[in-house]
Amino acid sequence: MAATVPVALAALLAAGGPAAAGPAHAPAGHTAPGHAAARTTGSVGAGDPYFPLAGNGGYHVEHYDLTLGYDPDSGHLDGTAVLTARATQRLARFDLDLKGLDVTRLTVDGAPAVFRRDGQELVVTPRTTLPKGHRFRVTVAYDGTPEAVTDPDGSDDGWIPTDDGAFVAGEPQGAMTWFPANNHPTDKSSYDFTITVPQGHTAVANGLYLGSRTAAGRTTFRWRQPEPMAAYLATATVGEFQVERYTTRDGLEVYNAVDPREAADAASVLKKLPSVLEWESKLFGPYPFRAAGAVVDHARSVGYALETQGRPLYDSAPSLSTLVHESAHQWFGDSVSVTRWKDIWLNEGFATYAEWLYTEQHGGRSAQDRFDALYESPAGDELWEFPPGDPGSGGNIFASPVYNRGAMALHELRRAVGDPAFFRILRDWAAGHRHGNGTTAQFTALAEKVSGKDLDRLFHTWLFTKGRPDTP
Ligand code: TRP
Ligand code: ZN
16 A cells, blocks of 8 residues: 555645645555545545436535526526535535536635536536535526436436426436436435416425415415425426315325316325325324425326425326325335435335235235236246346336336235234334435345344345246
């Protein structure tokens, strides 16, 4: 290691000397070549192999304050984002994620900062290096015509224009199409939204509805998401919606926005939202947020629903199963979020299994029946293409093995440990990682701890082995 020291020192001096770069205080031998500069530069990504540029290193965003204006006719968006963040290292430079749009002004702690665009990275050099632990404020003014991102699986996400507004769904990458973000689920933050749209349109974001005001033909809607939220779960969906508001007997504030073209089909399912959330609360523990609801848009070409935090987003009137699925995500996905996209079965396998449980406990098919039917899928079926615990790439995270085989893995766990331990595991998982993140390894360790059983083989077979397992 000693041989590396001169190299590191050279880099350090090139970076402006010990005073500017800092690592002169690092213990001898710990400074690898090239690291001297890295010590004051936030990384370009959060370290997720499926989406290497998603998120950034070097800071944590505590709060986003987003002020947006959208004109559905022209598709023009203007925004001011104020991020309150904390440096987790000395920062001479850091990145935000922002794709498309023009940045017109950028300040750090009120002082104009140098910035440049490099693909989806917005590279910011503050006027002075931020000390580790420093809380700072980044203000970004921007505008333009947002464009959705096309994901590796061919689906669009982000700001998706509709015939009366926009369907705004950010999983996994699309948050950066409408606001500058630390765009990875490991960085969770509270949010305020102020969104102005033409009168007659409604802008629906996450969390609590704070009110609206109309002036000069435009209406401004204010929303607050007080609990931590991953950027991909943020929305600012715009449309000509029918709105319904009420408070449940558990004190949840419900706000539903429904496209009138979907209202007749959506009504009976939406009426069940409070009872679905109550049923899930009994199974999974207390509902993790103060606000609830749904946005039912008329945008079938999107092709999916999303568990936007507190208020899932549907591209058309949902089935009861889909409502149960997106509601279950509030515990599994939204409150407990993945640490790496590879762990996506912790979201989709759980939400799918919630559908099975709901049917089973409401006079329908048993979960065993669902499992058996899927197990009959021939060896060449898509279901067995890859194991749910290791999808292999970002293009596979929403494929059948993640959803269905993920649910099958949970069913096998339930059979192995019995109902009391199984439901205890689900509740402990939701409680232990509430408003945070979890990994597959943490989940399997919890399952073994709660059940007192060695579950290595079961998880190895159902989560990590390719192909159809020999024995169910
Ligand atoms: N997570 C969504 C669900 O509830 C599905 C989803 C989000 C999706 N983004 C997607 C599916 C992109 C396909 C492509 O299941
Ligand atoms: Zn899902």
